[in-house]
Amino acid sequence: MSAASTTPPSTPRSKSWTVKVREKGVEALPPERLLPDGQPTYVASWIYVFGVASIASLIVIIASGTILALKGPAWWHETSVGHFFNSIHMWSVELFFFVMVVHLWGKYWMASWRGGRGRVWVTGAITFLVAVPAALTGYVSQQNFDAQWISTQAKDAMNSVGVGAFFNLTNFGQMYSYHILLLPIAVVALVSVHVLLVRRNGVVPPFELEQRVALTSAGAPPEPNGSPQAPTGGGVPRAATGEQS
Amino acid sequence: MGFVDAMGAVFNLDHPAHTVDWNFIHLSVANVVVIGLMLIVFVLAILLPFPGAAARDAARRGGGAS
Amino acid sequence: MSLVGPKDRTKPWKGPYAPYDLVKELCIAVGVIALLAVLLTVLLSSPDDPPSTIAQWSHELPADFATTAAKELNGTSDTAEYGPPYNHSSGSVQHFIFLHPQRWLGVSHPIDTAEDYVVKPLETVPNDPVLQSALAEYKAAPETQKKEWSEAYAKPLEEYSEAVEEKKAPPATVSVDTTTGAVTVHTSGAGPVPTMMASLQSLAQSGGLEGGLVSSSAFFQTDYTKPLLFMADGGLLAERAEGQHLLGEQWGLMNETGSYPGQPWLWLYALWYQVEPMKESPNADIQVLLIMGLLSVAFISIPFIPVINRIPRWIPIYKLIWREHYREISGA
Numbered sequence: 001m002s003a004a005s006t007t008p009p010s011t012p013r014s015k016s017w018t019v020k021v022r023e024k025g026v027e028a029l030p031p032e033r034l035l036p037d038g039q040p041t042y043v044a045s046w047i048y049v050f051g052v053a054s055i056a057s058l059i060v061i062i063a064s065g066t067i068l069a070l071k072g073p074a075w076w077h078e079t080s081v082g083h084f085f086n087s088i089h090m091w092s093v094e095l096f097f098f099v100m101v102v103h104l105w106g107k108y109w110m111a112s113w114r115g116g117r118g119r120v121w122v123t124g125a126i127t128f129l130v131a132v133p134a135a136l137t138g139y140v141s142q143q144n145f146d147a148q149w150i151s152t153q154a155k156d157a158m159n160s161v162g163v164g165a166f167f168n169l170t171n172f173g174q175m176y177s178y179h180i181l182l183l184p185i186a187v188v189a190l191v192s193v194h195v196l197l198v199r200r201n202g203v204v205p206p207f208e209l210e211q212r213v214a215l216t217s218a219g220a221p222p223e224p225n226g227s228p229q230a231p232t233g234g235g236v237p238r239a240a241t242g243e244q245s
Numbered sequence: 246m247g248f249v250d251a252m253g254a255v256f257n258l259d260h261p262a263h264t265v266d267w268n269f270i271h272l273s274v275a276n277v278v279v280i281g282l283m284l285i286v287f288v289l290a291i292l293l294p295f296p297g298a299a300a301r302d303a304a305r306r307g308g309g310a311s
Numbered sequence: 312m313s314l315v316g317p318k319d320r321t322k323p324w325k326g327p328y329a330p331y332d333l334v335k336e337l338c339i340a341v342g343v344i345a346l347l348a349v350l351l352t353v354l355l356s357s358p359d360d361p362p363s364t365i366a367q368w369s370h371e372l373p374a375d376f377a378t379t380a381a382k383e384l385n386g387t388s389d390t391a392e393y394g395p396p397y398n399h400s401s402g403s404v405q406h407f408i409f410l411h412p413q414r415w416l417g418v419s420h421p422i423d424t425a426e427d428y429v430v431k432p433l434e435t436v437p438n439d440p441v442l443q444s445a446l447a448e449y450k451a452a453p454e455t456q457k458k459e460w461s462e463a464y465a466k467p468l469e470e471y472s473e474a475v476e477e478k479k480a481p482p483a484t485v486s487v488d489t490t491t492g493a494v495t496v497h498t499s500g501a502g503p504v505p506t507m508m509a510s511l512q513s514l515a516q517s518g519g520l521e522g523g524l525v526s527s528s529a530f531f532q533t534d535y536t537k538p539l540l541f542m543a544d545g546g547l548l549a550e551r552a553e554g555q556h557l558l559g560e561q562w563g564l565m566n567e568t569g570s571y572p573g574q575p576w577l578w579l580y581a582l583w584y585q586v587e588p589m590k591e592s593p594n595a596d597i598q599v600l601l602i603m604g605l606l607s608v609a610f611i612s613i614p615f616i617p618v619i620n621r622i623p624r625w626i627p628i629y630k631l632i633w634r635e636h637y638r639e640i641s642g643a
Contacts, residue, residue, distance in 0.1 A: 113614030115321030162412030173533025254356035
């Protein structure tokens with residue numbers, strides 16, 4: 001076998017956008033940080049599973065929604081298999097909001113925005129707020145009595161703030177397009193940024209107790225094991241005198 | 246366009262909802278159940294022990310090898 | 312992020328790590344959620360109340376249909392008097408102090424209720440010389456005459472509707488044939504309008520009106536605004552909604568048909584509609600949406616809001632969450 005390299009030659013670094021994007025990406029999220037195989041020992045509560053449960057619910061929503069989209073919007077009214085998948089879609093939405101709100105409660109009571117993680121909170125909050133119209137567009141796309149009622153009532157709210165002029169709840173074609181394409185893209189994009197920020201910053205450390213000594217570097221693994229560095233905060237651990245945030 | 250009933254459901258929820266009424270608050274029983282379950286699940290999530298304590302103890306004692 | 316402020320002394324974690332398989336966790340989570348969704352489906356299924364149709368409306372509530380159609384013709388229905396985005400009236404135009412976004416965004420989905428709901432659908436009815444003559448007479452008349460005719464027809468119907476609602480004896484000027492659903496208004500001075508309305512009722516009962524309203528401008532259509540607004544101007548949808556606890560005063564926007572869970576996450580949005588001054592205000596929607604808009608911005612900004620961002624420190628639920636960690640430290 002030839003010893004020739006199989007990778008293409010690099011272009012001059014200073015000019016290449018590709019190199020710049022790649023280097024920025026790898027710097028922010030080296031593989032061990034993107035997919036670490038360890039977590040700090042304080043990650044020791046069931047409250048931590050509600051984030052991944054939210055992602056799991058979103059996956060089930062999209063999977064069941066994809067099947068409904070494959071067969072078209074009338075299918076679920078006409079066959080029991082269609083109704084079955086519609087039911088899965090509806091219950092996975094209920095589960096999604098259920099676990100997402102429990103996740104939100106947990107993150108609030110842990111003040112998970114600390115240590116430079118403000119954007120994690122912001123992207124998570126916006127995800128929730130975008131999920132609400134994603135659900136609304138689904139409700140008005142059902143093509144049943146519920147859709148008739150919700151669209152004719154909620155249109156007054158949309159119209160009152162001028163949004164109704166370009167977002168017409170009684171326009172099935174528009175609402176269906178928002179529901180199966182535009183808003184899922186928005187939710188998935190927001191969740192992706194949110195998760196990448198969590199991977200970059202690491203899971204927020206516990207509050208320091210008053211007059212306690214923070215766990216020092218004794219026993220901490222070397223860098224390749226995937227120990228993320230928070231972007232702010234001092235480098236050398238020192239005795240805590242009580243944290244104020 | 247035919248409409249398939251809530252076919253095969255073990256429990257038929259296709260009847261007008263009962264409501265929980267208090268002062269000016271009127272919530273459907275189903276919604277109250279969901280909200281109540283959320284609170285219960287939140288409390289349980291915080292209180293129930295999380296598996297892997299042995300591995301975490303080993304990491305604390307032995308230097309965190311993964 | 313420096314916006315959190317200089318007091319945030321959260322230090323990067325330098326302590327130990329334990330093995331944690333994120334990919335396996337995600338797979339398990341997807342399995343559990345999928346299983347839960349299937350279980351709920353098998354146990355409870357999901358609601359699917361069939362939609363109301365204009366044909367049903369004209370059969371089940373013929374007087375209500377006729378009254379609504381008459382009001383569309385004489386421009387006094389909710390849609391006719393709505394305002395933007397449907398027309399230039401002002402019956403449902405909301406504002407908040409100097410904010411008039413509904414008016415600013417203008418008429419983007421024009422609806423002429425007399426033309427769209429009465430005249431144009433009737434023009435599609437073939438082989439009816441009596442109707443065609445009545446239509447011709449109506450269209451040739453000046454606006455004031457049209458208004459006089461349509462009001463002469465609508466007034467007895469409105470009186471009939473009020474009497475039925477107040478459970479009083481209905482006036483003799485309106486008779487409803489319970490077999491055929493035909494509504495006859497005994498009035499003079501209504502010109503060709505009674506003939507037009509009788510044909511409209513037949514067209515509605517035959518099912519021809521919904522198709523006509525949807526595809527009035529094009530063969531392919533996905534916009535149901537016209538038939539939906541027409542039905543919402545009448546009482547059928549509201550009657551069904553009340554039975555399903557979907558009305559505003561029933562906190563309906565949180566609810567689903569049947570006994571299924573609805574949208575419990577809308578609790579705060581629903582709550583504002585039940586409190587003064589929003590409860591009785593004609594501008595309730597814009598008021599509530601502005602409040603929710605502000606609260607949404609606050610929700611996003613919790614990390615940066617003083618006091619709010621301190622509460623988790625003051626109410627130490629975190630001591631329960633991280634109790635194993637704190638136990639370790641106190642033992643160290």
